[in-house]
Amino acid sequence: MTRPPEPLILVMALLNLLFFTIQATHYHQSFVHRDKPRTSVLEGHRRSSNTILENKLLAPALGKLVLFYSNSCHDCLSFASTLHKLSHQLNNWRQVLAIYKVDCEESIKVCHDFQIQHLPTLRFFHSNFERDRDGIGIGIEIRSRNIRGITTKIATLLASNSYKGVLHHKPVFKTLQSQETLKSLFHKDNVSRYLVLVFQPRHSQIGVNTLLDMLPHHEVTVRIVENPQLxxxxxxxxxxxxxxxxxxxxxxxxxxxARDSSKAYVDSLKKLLRTLAQNSRTVLRDFSWKNRKSQIQGRTQDLNDKGDENNKHDLSLNQNNRRIINHVLNEPLKIYQADIEMAIGILLHIEIPKIKVIKEKALNALKMFLDVLIHLSPVSQVKTQLLRDLLSWLKNNDKLTGLDFIDLVNCYEK
Structure with a gap:
């Protein structure tokens, strides 16, 4: 019998790993729930130059929060715990906000050019950052030093930010208009499964904060209602x-x-989404097992009848294998979409990044595996687009590490 090409063997191994991961997640729920905080969005850039920082500030469709600090500054050290809590609290906003810090002791020119006069200094930069006629745009300073004051100011700035160029799950901070209907809203957005309307009274930010906190839930679009008549x-x-x-x-x-706060609103929505997910879990595969059983048993009999004396031992199924097949055939396999998406998440975030270097046959196998998932796996459009983006990048490169791969996944998921 001809041996399959090695990349094909690796693809089959990855598919088998996907299947067993589905089973493991289905029964053990071992994957970290999406609501748990991921790694902090705070990123340090030591020895930053103007070019490095400006390139970060030029990233489209993102607001940027930059902390200018010094390790020898007493006020900076006092502010450290607030900053740590802030970075975790803003984790759900990472789709629209990037946070950086610059050490002014090691990046003296940067802090001078950005006109930093005291430490610590928090500056917000809109996505349309550009040099002004004096040399460098210095951004908007946030003077508050408590978490609530900082998040309130950032939420206001993010609501006025430009998100031009966002292709998927674009946040809409514009309040609901009288001509908009349920049909027109779903027609504009063919990805989201749910639409949330949240009433925002005058002088309140509850709608904006709810929208920002719900950004990790790509199946939901949040719209703000200021006119209750709508x-x-x-x-x-x-x-x-x-x-x-x-x-x-x-x-x-x-x-x-339970109360009028964005946290209570988000908790209520998450609870409802979990209930809806449990009630609408759809069976993706439910084979006609009687027909399938007869086909497999017929093929097994053909193999045993046609094999010659030298290969009968290889072709015939031993008693243990028969027990396995009978167990599978008598227990119809049910695979749920939620399990598949969870399993793919584990492979992309945990299993594949364990590989030190992905190249040559392993890289070809990974490309084939992603191609199979794109064409055969019934996952959401958002997840499918992520797989397409990864495959497109891999086709133009001949080598990467497991750490490169997870960075790539995190980048496209944003």
């Missing part, structure tokens, strides 16, 4: 709604949070 356009009583979720079938799910 709820009537969605078949709801005006002035009686604060938070409501719609699915694509037009079914509404009004929510009554």
């Amino acid at each position: 709820f009537a356009n969605f078949g709801l009583q005006p002035f009686a709604q604060k938070l409501v979720l719609f699915d694509r079938n037009g079914v509404s799910h009004p929510l009554i949070p």
Whole structure:
């Protein structure tokens, strides 16, 4: 029998790993839940130059928060714990916000050019950063030193930021307009499964903060409602709604949070999403096992009948294998979309990055594996686009490390 090409063997091994990962996650739920905080968005850039920092500031569709500090500064050391808590609290905003820090002792010219007069200094830069006529745009200083004051200011600035160029899950901070309907909103967005309307009273930021905190949930689009009369356009009583979720079938799910805070709103939405996910879990595979069983048993009999004396031992199934096949055939296999997406997440974030160097046959196998997932795996459009982006990058490169791969995954997921 002809031996399959080695990349094909590796692809089969990856597919087997995917299958067993699905089983493991289905029964053990070993994957870290998406709601748990990931690594801090805070990134240090020692010995920064103007060019390095400006390149970071020029990144499109992102607000940037830059901390200018010094390790010998007493106020900076006092602010360190606040900054640590802030970086974790803003983790859900990482799709629209990048945070950097510059040590002014090691980057004296940078701090001079950006006109840093005291430490620590927090500056926000919009996505349309550009040099001004005096040399360098110095950004918007955030003077508050408490977490609530800082997050309030950043939320306001992010709401006015430009997100031109965002292709997937673009945040919409513009308040709901009278001509917009459930049909038109879902027609504009063919990715999201749910639409959330959140009422934001005058002089409040509860809608903006709820939108930002829900960004990791790509299946949800949040829109802010300032005119309560607009709820009537969605078949709801005006002035009686604060938070409501719609699915694509037009079914509404009004929510009554425990209190009027973005945290309570987000907690209510997450709880509802978990309930909806459990109720709508769809079976992706449910084979006609009687027909499949007869086909496999027929092929097994053919192999045993046609084999000659020298290879009967290889072709015939031993008693142990028969027990395995009978067990599988008598227990219909059910694979859920949530399990597949979770398993793919484990492979992309944990298993593949363990490989020190991915090149040649291993790289070809990885490309083939991603291609199989793109064409055969019934995952969400967001996940499919991530796989396409990864495959496109791999096709133009001939070598990478496991650490390069996880950086690539994190980059495209943003």
